[in-house]
Amino acid sequence: MSSSGAEPVVVVLTAPSGSGKTSIARRLLEAVPGMRFSVSATTRNPRAGERDGEAYHFLSVDAFRSRADRGDFVEFEEVYPGLFYGTLRSEVERSSVDGPLLLDVDVKGAVRVKEAYGERVLAIFVRPPSIAVLESRLRERRTESDESLRTRLDRVRLELAYETRFDVTVVNDDLDRAADETISLVRSFLQRMGTAVRHDDE
Numbered sequence: 001m002s003s004s005g006a007e008p009v010v011v012v013l014t015a016p017s018g019s020g021k022t023s024i025a026r027r028l029l030e031a032v033p034g035m036r037f038s039v040s041a042t043t044r045n046p047r048a049g050e051r052d053g054e055a056y057h058f059l060s061v062d063a064f065r066s067r068a069d070r071g072d073f074v075e076f077e078e079v080y081p082g083l084f085y086g087t088l089r090s091e092v093e094r095s096s097v098d099g100p101l102l103l104d105v106d107v108k109g110a111v112r113v114k115e116a117y118g119e120r121v122l123a124i125f126v127r128p129p130s131i132a133v134l135e136s137r138l139r140e141r142r143t144e145s146d147e148s149l150r151t152r153l154d155r156v157r158l159e160l161a162y163e164t165r166f167d168v169t170v171v172n173d174d175l176d177r178a179a180d181e182t183i184s185l186v187r188s189f190l191q192r193m194g195t196a197v198r199h200d201d202e
Contacts, residue, residue, distance in 0.1 A: 008096070008101070010122070012121055014126070016128065016155070019128045023175055025102060028182055028186060043060065068084075074086075074088070075087050077109060087113065100190060125163050128172060134156060170185070
């Protein structure tokens with residue numbers, strides 16, 4: 001390790017859709033000084049007001065595929081034909097214990113990041129208290145048809161099977177409690193990483 005302690009330090013939040021990880025991520029960024037949110041790459045077109053390198057790294061399909069072939073992504077997924085999202089390795093590599101990176105990715109992407117960086121990653125799985133509670137939350141949004149809700153819940157059941165692949169599980173039965181627990185876990189992780197950096201510098 002370099003004396004600057006500049007090896008990657010990453011926190012990954014992953015969860016089935018509707019489990020509340022975006023709300024937890026927002027509170028985590030507010031609570032942890034120096035932490036920044038990873039800017040994903042995508043092939044979708046920029047929306048009004050979105051700037052390249054801020055909202056996303058916007059790439060053409062050909063450019064995305066070319067960079068994927070070169071190994072520039074830690075993880076990526078073709079969500080729909082021609083619509084790619086991914087995490088650039090360069091985003092991860094410029095993180096450190098003083099400037100940790102927060103990733104909000106799906107379960108498969110989270111597994112790939114954990115496999116790539118091992119103990120440099122704290123991988124947190126956020127889960128709802130139950131499928132029934134999650135279904136109730138999704139219905140309250142009123143953004144799903146019955147068919148799309150069934151499809152989403154089927155995917156949730158598959159995603160829940162990945163839970164044991166992560167370092168720790170936070171059950172979001174209460175957002176304030178879940179956010180506080182996540183913040184505490186991350187602070188402890190960063191303290192361990194900082195201790196490891198100091199030991200390597202001695």
